[in-house]
Amino acid sequence: MSSSSFAERIEQAPELVVEAEDRLAQQDFAGAIALLEPAFQAGVDSPELVAALIKAYEGAGDSAKREMTMAVALEKTAESPLKLRIAYAEAAMTRKDWPAAIERWQSIIDRDEPFPPQIYLRQARALLAAEQFAEALRVVNLALEKQPGNTTLADLKNVIASHKAKKFQLAAHKLAAPIAIRWEVDEGQKQITNLESFRHYRIRGWVDARQDQRPELIASTHAGTDTLGLTAVEPSAPYQEAGWMFEHTFDLSRGLTLGVRLEGGKAYECLRFSLAPVMEVIEGREGWLFLANDTNASIDQFTGKRLLTDDETHQWHRFSAELAPLQQQRSLLFLIANSKEKVRPEYYPFEKADITTTEQVSAILQQAEVDYANPVAAMQAVSDSYYQTDTHWSGRGAYLAFVACMRYFGLDDDFDSLYDFEQRELVGDLGSKIDPPAKSLSTAAVFQEKSGVACRFSNHLPGTGNITIFENSRPRYTRTLLIFGGSSSNAGGFALLFAHIFQRVVVINLPGSYVQEIVDHEAADYVILQTNERYLATPGRILQTLDDANLDGALRGISASERIKLLERMNRYAPCEPYHSFMTALLAPSEAVST
Numbered sequence: 001m002s003s004s005s006f007a008e009r010i011e012q013a014p015e016l017v018v019e020a021e022d023r024l025a026q027q028d029f030a031g032a033i034a035l036l037e038p039a040f041q042a043g044v045d046s047p048e049l050v051a052a053l054i055k056a057y058e059g060a061g062d063s064a065k066r067e068m069t070m071a072v073a074l075e076k077t078a079e080s081p082l083k084l085r086i087a088y089a090e091a092a093m094t095r096k097d098w099p100a101a102i103e104r105w106q107s108i109i110d111r112d113e114p115f116p117p118q119i120y121l122r123q124a125r126a127l128l129a130a131e132q133f134a135e136a137l138r139v140v141n142l143a144l145e146k147q148p149g150n151t152t153l154a155d156l157k158n159v160i161a162s163h164k165a166k167k168f169q170l171a172a173h174k175l176a177a178p179i180a181i182r183w184e185v186d187e188g189q190k191q192i193t194n195l196e197s198f199r200h201y202r203i204r205g206w207v208d209a210r211q212d213q214r215p216e217l218i219a220s221t222h223a224g225t226d227t228l229g230l231t232a233v234e235p236s237a238p239y240q241e242a243g244w245m246f247e248h249t250f251d252l253s254r255g256l257t258l259g260v261r262l263e264g265g266k267a268y269e270c271l272r273f274s275l276a277p278v279m280e281v282i283e284g285r286e287g288w289l290f291l292a293n294d295t296n297a298s299i300d301q302f303t304g305k306r307l308l309t310d311d312e313t314h315q316w317h318r319f320s321a322e323l324a325p326l327q328q329q330r331s332l333l334f335l336i337a338n339s340k341e342k343v344r345p346e347y348y349p350f351e352k353a354d355i356t357t358t359e360q361v362s363a364i365l366q367q368a369e370v371d372y373a374n375p376v377a378a379m380q381a382v383s384d385s386y387y388q389t390d391t392h393w394s395g396r397g398a399y400l401a402f403v404a405c406m407r408y409f410g411l412d413d414d415f416d417s418l419y420d421f422e423q424r425e426l427v428g429d430l431g432s433k434i435d436p437p438a439k440s441l442s443t444a445a446v447f448q449e450k451s452g453v454a455c456r457f458s459n460h461l462p463g464t465g466n467i468t469i470f471e472n473s474r475p476r477y478t479r480t481l482l483i484f485g486g487s488s489s490n491a492g493g494f495a496l497l498f499a500h501i502f503q504r505v506v507v508i509n510l511p512g513s514y515v516q517e518i519v520d521h522e523a524a525d526y527v528i529l530q531t532n533e534r535y536l537a538t539p540g541r542i543l544q545t546l547d548d549a550n551l552d553g554a555l556r557g558i559s560a561s562e563r564i565k566l567l568e569r570m571n572r573y574a575p576c577e578p579y580h581s582f583m584t585a586l587l588a589p590s591e592a593v594s595t
Helices: 003-025 029-041 047-060 063-076 082-094 098-111 118-129 133-146 151-165 298-303 310-329 357-367 376-380 395-408 491-499 516-522 551-555 560-570 579-586
Strands: 167-174 181-185 192-194 201-207 216-221 224-228 231-233 243-250 256-261 267-277 281-283 289-291 331-337 419-426 440-447 453-458 467-472 477-485 502-509 526-532
Touching: 003 029, 003 047, 029 047, 047 063, 047 082, 063 082, 082 098, 082 118, 098 118, 118 133, 118 151, 133 151, 133 560, 151 419, 181 256, 181 267, 216 243, 216 267, 310 331, 310 357, 331 395, 376 395, 395 419, 395 440, 395 491, 440 491, 453 560, 467 491, 467 579, 477 491, 477 516, 491 502, 502 516, 551 579, 560 579
Parallel strands: 331 526, 477 502, 477 526
Antiparallel strands: 167 192, 167 267, 181 201, 201 243, 216 224, 216 256, 231 243, 256 267, 281 289, 419 440, 453 467, 467 502
């Protein structure tokens, strides 16, 4: 195209756009494209022309040209409109190109501060679809920091967490072939575990082929086929005859077929691995959902099939003997967050045994004269203390546990006047395990006065080792509460109920444990050791220092890049010692696991 004709097109561009807009209004998309496309291809890329052409392609149903036009426009224009970049990311979402969508959402996050909070939501959905569960949780947590009361985000977090924790069982099927492959997994590996564990699964095996057949191992996955080496094995114990051995790490997340190719090119499929989802939810009466096949064997605990072993009984006696003198030194309460089936047995499809783990532990605590709270009767007396689609107590249930603790601490305020309760529809950690996710009504406790609560510090660790500190500029009591607990410490806003009352509340995710160093540092007026009822088979630990908690294990599998992001989030808070230094050392890149 000559320079004069290009100049003419630039000059005519505003008129073309006006005429194209008229045709778009008449839904003459082909006509609008015929007007605009030549100018765009000639290099005319004014925002108005590009927007009109994208709209024309969209109306004509030509998604490929629409996305291509957006890509060209974004490449040419450094300061492209946010609306265009969002549309470009949504185009990748529409065609389910999750890696492209994730990258495009991230470019918006990197460039457009502040940006609409929904950007985090969309990126988290793309990460979920791409099965990048840890990263999806990180992103949705960032969104919840900006919108802590957003139930859509809370529901999505539950769905992501359920996908991350979802368990699968590994099965191997021998195929009809003249050559056999025998196999075993590395010691310590589980054949029932989450999907992430199966992405890097080590298999040791043997091929029953003669030395002169010189076989090769063929591994076929969704990503393609690889040829792997074999090591010749001489006929000696424990192998009774000659053969070939291998030991390799495979991605079993979408299945694996192992085969053998003999010298000369003859190939056979011999062994196929597949994953079957393990049922994690059972439905009781009237649509109530309960946990199933969990590592704590909650059904067997309820029915009395799973009782304390001799070793576990000994551990509980030792723990209680250590806890009793600590309780004499300060106001300390051991709190059991009840299992849902204990609170709502009328909906549970199994019969409770007279003696369960809970009764055994209670007897040991009583014998050691340890004060503890098991608020099951209070929970049973209130219909909305738990809800259909979650294992944890609701806001109402959390409030009942809160009142039980406050009464134990000798605080007899009229707490009922401070809190009101609202109904909210939530997915919950059980509803999120169903496809599509199931929702039910839950109660939320709402503080009725002006709150001075702010998050002073968080290390943002998921699960064990999480440290969150709340400070209150308008406390009723200028005192400090320390909670060593598990997931129920946050469920229903349990910790926040105290944060509205006390000046400082420190919550550390170490269920039922006690760390002397932290108690001393905080000069804690009150201490709660909280554990979930289904964890009662194993007592907590009485530790001297936070180092003794061995949180390295909680960080296993967190990559170097994820650790850096955790440090970045933690560093948004002013340093809060000793927690900041402890976590900085723990998350140091030199200690990190590479991606």
